[in-house]
Amino acid sequence: MKRKLLTLVCACGLTLSLAAGASAVEFTDVRSGAWYEKQVQAVAEKGIMTGTTATTFAPDAYVIRATVLTVLWRMEGSPEPSGIEGFPDVKEGSWCDKAARWAKEVRIADGYDDGRLGAGDQVTREQLALFLSRYTYYKGGALAEGVLSLYPDGDKVSKWAVDGMKHAVGAGLITGTSQNTLSPLGYATRAELAVILDRLMTPAQG
Numbered sequence: 001m002k003r004k005l006l007t008l009v010c011a012c013g014l015t016l017s018l019a020a021g022a023s024a025v026e027f028t029d030v031r032s033g034a035w036y037e038k039q040v041q042a043v044a045e046k047g048i049m050t051g052t053t054a055t056t057f058a059p060d061a062y063v064i065r066a067t068v069l070t071v072l073w074r075m076e077g078s079p080e081p082s083g084i085e086g087f088p089d090v091k092e093g094s095w096c097d098k099a100a101r102w103a104k105e106v107r108i109a110d111g112y113d114d115g116r117l118g119a120g121d122q123v124t125r126e127q128l129a130l131f132l133s134r135y136t137y138y139k140g141g142a143l144a145e146g147v148l149s150l151y152p153d154g155d156k157v158s159k160w161a162v163d164g165m166k167h168a169v170g171a172g173l174i175t176g177t178s179q180n181t182l183s184p185l186g187y188a189t190r191a192e193l194a195v196i197l198d199r200l201m202t203p204a205q206g
Contacts, residue, residue: 025050027057034059036191039198048074048197049190059191066096066119068128069109071197072135073099081105087117108134125174126157126184128193130164132173132200144170151176157184173199 030040040057043049048071052058081101086092090100100117103109108131111117133143146169148154157165165184168174173196177183
């Protein structure tokens, strides 16, 4: 029940984000000095992610798959997708329709074996890694070759997600948890997504 509630909060927050512009916001649930504080402020000010309400960010809420595609779409300037057919479980004209069709068009998201996007499904860390690697490929960037064996559960990454996780780890987008594990099947939170997006938008220092 808690997981479903967190997902609902995340989805509602994204809907609010679509109507909100970039601005500096003091979120009451982002404590001063939190490991994600600066990154949350950065992505909020850029209009990539905003709060679940005018004053809250819900950093611990789980992220859904549609949210990930929508923030990547926003980073590209919210382009109009072509006439490509969308996913069967994404209603035409819904809050994530354009982002989902764009992601399908540029091959960032293919959907499940049955063709569904699973738009409302909580995104696992390995799914997120795959989306990030495909986004990098779409942008013309080289994929990194991280070493998964450095983590005790590196061999638990699903076969289809190995290359994506190698990139996410090698590029420094996804790091280990507090237990130094990859937790590939664990769900990503809004705070984690904000930190990853900030890393994605921050040029590497040579």
